[in-house]
Amino acid sequence: MKSRLFTPGPTPVPEDVLLRLAAPLIHHRHPEFRALLERVQMNLRTVFQTREPVLTLTASGTGAMEACVVNLLSAGDTVITVNGGKFGKRWGEIASRYGVRVVECTIPWGDVVQPSQMEEVLRLHPGAKAVYLTQSETSTGAATDIRIMSEVIHTHSDALVCVDGISSIGAHELRFDAWGIDACITGSQKGLMIPPGLAFVALSAKARKAMEQASLPRFYFDLGVALAAAKKNDTPWTPAISLVAALDAALLHMIEEGMEEIWKRHRRLALGLRAGIEAMGLRLFSQKPSFSVTPVWIPESVSWQTLQSAFRSENGITVAGGQGEFAGRIFRIAHLGYYDDLDIIAVVAGLERALARCGFSVELGRGVSAAQRVLA
Numbered sequence: 147m148k149s150r151l152f153t154p155g156p157t158p159v160p161e162d163v164l165l166r167l168a169a170p171l172i173h174h175r176h177p178e179f180r181a182l183l184e185r186v187q188m189n190l191r192t193v194f195q196t197r198e199p200v201l202t203l204t205a206s207g208t209g210a211m212e213a214c215v216v217n218l219l220s221a222g223d224t225v226i227t228v229n230g231g232k233f234g235k236r237w238g239e240i241a242s243r244y245g246v247r248v249v250e251c252t253i254p255w256g257d258v259v260q261p262s263q264m265e266e267v268l269r270l271h272p273g274a275k276a277v278y279l280t281q282s283e284t285s286t287g288a289a290t291d292i293r294i295m296s297e298v299i300h301t302h303s304d305a306l307v308c309v310d311g312i313s314s315i316g317a318h319e320l321r322f323d324a325w326g327i328d329a330c331i332t333g334s335q336k337g338l339m340i341p342p343g344l345a346f347v348a349l350s351a352k353a354r355k356a357m358e359q360a361s362l363p364r365f366y367f368d369l370g371v372a373l374a375a376a377k378k379n380d381t382p383w384t385p386a387i388s389l390v391a392a393l394d395a396a397l398l399h400m401i402e403e404g405m406e407e408i409w410k411r412h413r414r415l416a417l418g419l420r421a422g423i424e425a426m427g428l429r430l431f432s433q434k435p436s437f438s439v440t441p442v443w444i445p446e447s448v449s450w451q452t453l454q455s456a457f458r459s460e461n462g463i464t465v466a467g468g469q470g471e472f473a474g475r476i477f478r479i480a481h482l483g484y485y486d487d488l489d490i491i492a493v494v495a496g497l498e499r500a501l502a503r504c505g506f507s508v509e510l511g512r513g514v515s516a517a518q519r520v521l522a
């Protein structure tokens with residue numbers, strides 16, 4: 147049976163990108179690798195919509211999150227985080243582990259922080275050094291309007307705007323320079339369509355300046371060292387060479403399609419999927435769903451275990467379960483990266499079959515037809 151991955155990381159990898167992973171290794175201090183990294187660094191700037199440097203770290207996405215804490219802050223600093231899901235919460239967990247004072251905006255899972263709420267928190271904590279946001283909160287599928295939040299933060303404070311774009315970059319519009327973002331990260335196994343193992347950090351001039359004052363301890367994730375190396379198309383430590391080669395191929399696809407087209411495609415896929423799901427009589431979880439992952443309430447009469455195994459054993463489809471308090475109550479279908487219209491039709495058809503197998507009454511083809519109409 148064909149296996150079909152619909153999870154928000156890892157995501158499917160295009161065939162020619164897989165082949166790049168199988169190529170013989172080149173040495174990372176050799177001119178051939180420098181040329182490769184130079185092209186990758188240039189194309190990453192397009193992905194982040196920036197003229198600023200975008201660093202490539204060998205780590206999962208969380209490594210880039212930690213880098214954005216230890217390089218920008220000192221012990222005793224105050225920062226603002228938004229806890230509306232597992233990943234927003236993680237910003238706070240990392241910062242507090244390093245002795246940073248964390249002011250957490252707590253919102254119900256599935257919601258997004260409102261500009262007025264952020265304004266209020268900034269007023270109460272005028273000395274906050276940074277605000278840590280999550281563009282697409284993968285655990286709930288909720289999408290925060292980063293353009294507006296960044297404007298609010300810059301208008302009311304001097305804080306750095308740091309954005310976790312791990313499950314949104316390559317799916318959602320994100321303009322690092324135009325929106326005044328100071329630090330933005332992503333990971334390789336999400337919208338960038340390669341396996342896990344690389345993480346990326348873009349830094350504004352203001353963030354680079356803040357790095358000079360920041361005194362939290364750092365070694366592997368010292369971005370000052372990484373920036374100096376990146377200028378010479380180099381990395382401080384041995385990079386995941388094969389992943390950088392694969393990334394080169396994946397970025398060529400992205401550049402060829404164009405960022406605006408990529409954002410439009412993800413929007414179309416998300417809307418098509420939502421129409422299919424609602425036509426089957428299921429309910430969407432998030433009030434403000436992102437275009438990269440769609441969480442859905444599991445019907446009362448169905449267990450997650452049965453649904454998951456019906457998806458997998460009969461259709462080869464892997465979707466993600468709920469996290470935290472929503473484990474067993476929602477499931478999440480990702481459409482982040484290498485997906486097209488027919489993938490959406492396939493997952494909607496798979497969902498109809500899986501639900502029918504679970505004894506949930508669904509007319510086969512009803513969801514597919516609704517999705518078809520939106521996608522067409």
Ligand SMILES: *Cc1c(COP(=O)(O)O)cnc(C)c1O
Nearest residue numbers: 155206207208233284312313333
């Ligand atoms: C996947 C994800 C992370 C964590 O990345 P890892 O690669 O698992 O370390 C962080 N934030 C968001 C929004 C994510 O989707």
